[in-house]
Amino acid sequence: xxxxxxxxxxxxxxxxFLSGQAVAQDATFPVFQDGPAIVSINRERxxxxxxxxxALIKVLSDRQAALVKENETLAQDLERExxxxxxxxxxxxxxxxxxxxxxxxAKVKEVRRVQEQKGVELTKSLENARFRxxxxxxxxxxxxxxxRGIQFVLDESAIWLSQGGDVTNLVIERLDAAYGAGQLxxx
Numbered sequence: 131x132x133x134x135x136x137x138x139x140x141x142x143x144x145x146x147f148l149s150g151q152a153v154a155q156d157a158t159f160p161v162f163q164d165g166p167a168i169v170s171i172n173r174e175r176x177x178x179x180x181x182x183x184x185a186l187i188k189v190l191s192d193r194q195a196a197l198v199k200e201n202e203t204l205a206q207d208l209e210r211e212x213x214x215x216x217x218x219x220x221x222x223x224x225x226x227x228x229x230x231x232x233x234x235x236a237k238v239k240e241v242r243r244v245q246e247q248k249g250v251e252l253t254k255s256l257e258n259a260r261f262r263x264x265x266x267x268x269x270x271x272x273x274x275x276x277x278r279g280i281q282f283v284l285d286e287s288a289i290w291l292s293q294g295g296d297v298t299n300l301v302i303e304r305l306d307a308a309y310g311a312g313q314l315x316x317x
Contacts, residue, residue, distance in 0.1 A: 167279065169297040170286040171271065177263060180302040182309035186263055186316050190256055197252055201245055208238055259316075266314050270304045 177183035215234055219227050271283055274297065286298070308314050 167281040169280050170284045172286040172298045175298050180305040182305045182314050186259055189316055197248055204241055271301055
């Protein structure tokens with residue numbers, strides 16, 4: 131079995147070598163003289179340094195800040211209401227106080243549920259916005275690939291390339307131009 135595997139490996143290497151020679155002799159094989167055929171993109175730098183990415187981050191940060199402020203306001207209101215209820219307890223009988231306490235408890239649970247749901251929706255919104263950002267950036271990257279004869283674009287977080295292979299700044303320039311021209315949407 132082991133011998134057969136080695137024979138298969140030698141055969142495959144031979145096929146790859148021969149097919150490489152055939153392709154190299156083909157006149158239609160693309161030659162990349164303008165730059166590297168394999169480049170990388172730093173996705174985080176793309177979103178953090180492009181005007182389009184920064185605008186998107188601002189919109190999402192504003193939404194998150196609004197939710198935090200809303201949560202703080204609700205917490206303050208509930209604390210105030212709880213203090214008032216505690217004061218009322220001193221003057222009410224247990225039969226009078228119990229329904230008020232249960233109603234307050236139900237209100238607190240409902241506020242928490244609603245606010246947690248808003249947090250989940252905001253998280254989904256962040257994920258969707260990030261996805262849409264990269265889908266729109268992808269169009270620019272594909273155009274850059276065609277313009278520069280690039281065959282592969284790799285995510286920099288997963289690979290290492292020698293200097294000169296990172297085209298993130300070029301994509302940022304094109305993203306900024308497209309965003310400035312109104313060709314990209316935040317929503």
